[in-house]
């Protein structure tokens with residue numbers, strides 16, 4: 001009996017060269033290193049250079065992911081970029097990436113679910129490959145989130161950074177228990193006012209800035225992430241103890257620690273990159289995954305739990321047995 005499933009066979013990432021520490025930030029924002037570290041766990045963030053765009057970040061991450069699995073753009077049937085900071089309102093940044101990697105046969109589009117963008121794009125790619133839209137996909141989370149920040153608002157500008165991560169997905173006919181085991185998404189527009197951007201083409205024709213009620217977002221994050229993780233585990237007939245690595249959205253180390261405790265996982269089974277990357281929105285999960293694969297922590301066959309929540313509110317979780325059967 002064949003068991004068709006979508007495998008996650010490679011990952012790649014890219015961070016812009018410019019590193020801004022909390023100390024540097026404190027020279028032009030009314031904040032300090034101790035406050036940022038204590039409340040968020042963040043020590044530094046990477047920010048795009050003048051002229052560097054989300055497509056550039058996405059290209060560098062995608063090129064590494066493709067090289068890591070020995071593929072080229074021509075092998076890719078589907079490209080989804082999760083981003084809230086596209087190069088242009090249209091066309092999609094994904095079509096730009098498609099051209100850059102010469103993926104002439106690929107369907108390409110962007111998904112906008114803010115910090116939950118990567119788990120949303122993963123779910124969509126999984127469904128599209130399973131329904132015959134192709135055999136190989138690139139799912140990219142890429143953000144120049146610094147472009148949305150109000151540098152006069154210390155309650156938000158210290159939290160975010162820029163970067164990109166990409167994964168290669170491949171449909172396999174005899175996958176056994178490998179690949180995407182479950183994926184659960186939720187949205188609730190009733191909470192759209194606690195985390196939003198005060199601009200947009202149809203509201204005031206501007207790009208706008210991030211606005212957030214931090215405490216409210218924090219409360220929803222812990223509650224909703226725990227609940228959606230339970231759903232994802234149940235959908236995969238798994239338990240938290242079956243998870244090798246929690247690879248969470250990197251918004252705040254206190255949210256990550258709360259999830260670790262709720263799941264009953266040992267601390268060294270959680271990938272934390274928020275200290276170096278800050279919150280890179282849709283890019284944060286594939287950036288964290290890439291870091292842990294590159295340093296040898298995550299290995300072929302490890303079971304990963306991913307979760308994220310962001311503006312909308314939109315949130316989700318996915319369980320994946322990483323790599324391919326050898």
Ligand code: COA
Pocket residue numbers: 030031032035036039040115154155156158212213214215216217218221251252279309310311
């Ligand atoms: N530096 C120094 N002080 C700051 C500051 C900064 N960057 N930002 C806020 N403060 C001050 C506030 O003015 C306030 O001072 P006051 O007590 O004199 O009024 C004090 O610190 C506490 O602010 P508060 O907003 O209550 O802090 P908090 O403990 O809720 O932490 C967040 C703020 C943003 C770190 C926290 O709410 C959070 O992480 N929320 C979730 C955010 C998130 O993850 N968003 C993305 C989801 S994808």
